[in-house]
Amino acid sequence: xxxxxxxIFFCFFLFLSSYSYSDExxxxxxxxxxxxxxxxxxxxxxxxxxxxxKLNIEKFKxxxxxxxxxxxxxxxKKNILSKEEFDLKVRSLNEEMQKYNKIREKTFLExxxxxxxxxxxxxxxxxxxxxxxxxxxxxxxxxxxxxLFIASKKFDITDQIIDIVNENVK
Numbered sequence: 001x002x003x004x005x006x007x008i009f010f011c012f013f014l015f016l017s018s019y020s021y022s023d024e025x026x027x028x029x030x031x032x033x034x035x036x037x038x039x040x041x042x043x044x045x046x047x048x049x050x051x052x053x054k055l056n057i058e059k060f061k062x063x064x065x066x067x068x069x070x071x072x073x074x075x076x077k078k079n080i081l082s083k084e085e086f087d088l089k090v091r092s093l094n095e096e097m098q099k100y101n102k103i104r105e106k107t108f109l110e111x112x113x114x115x116x117x118x119x120x121x122x123x124x125x126x127x128x129x130x131x132x133x134x135x136x137x138x139x140x141x142x143x144x145x146x147x148l149f150i151a152s153k154k155f156d157i158t159d160q161i162i163d164i165v166n167e168n169v170k
Contacts (some may be wrong), residue, residue, distance in 0.1 A: 008106040026138060030158045035126070036119065039165040043117050053111060060104050067097055122169075129164050133157070 036042040074089045081089070134142055144159070 025140050027141040027143065028155045028157045029143040029145050029148055029151055030130075030138055030156065030161055032123070033146070034158050035162055035165065036122065039162045039169070041125075041165065041169045042122060045122055049111075049115050049118065052114075056107055056111060060100075060107075065101055067093070067100060070096070125169050126161070126165050129168055130161060133161065133164060 013142060030086075036046060039168055074086070078086055130142065133139075139157075145151075145156070145158070
């Protein structure tokens with residue numbers, strides 16, 4: 001009796017362990033950066049951000065060239081101006097450069113914050129779509145391609161997600 005009970009327990013345990021190993025674990029990956037770049041709404045966001053960045057760069061290049069022109073003008077007039085007048089103009093130029101650098105730094109920090117905010121908003125919009133895709137396809141884990149060392153292309157769902165995003169996000 002004890003031997004048969006042990007045999008039944010052993011068979012039951014073997015059956016359960018083999019059942020858990022037979023369950024296929026489906027792991028896939030996607031490339032979020034590629035989704036940002038290739039999906040229609042992602043492209044619109046990136047184009048808007050790039051346009052804003054270009055405008056800022058042009059504005060700062062113009063201001064920088066004005067400052068350089070003022071600097072050259074002060075250097076040319078060095079021998080003509082009195083020592084006090086020259087020092088005053090140099091101090092004024094330094095203050096203008098410091099103000100320019102602060103504004104430039106602040107503007108680019110604001111740009112980076114805005115970029116992060118817009119990309120996070122986009123990610124929040126597409127997350128339910130990805131979750132639905134995962135549920136429909138019985139996927140256990142979705143990884144970001146950035147965090148992978150190497151993987152087969154057959155596990156890449158990026159293009160499928162881009163199609164879903166293009167259909168559902170406006």
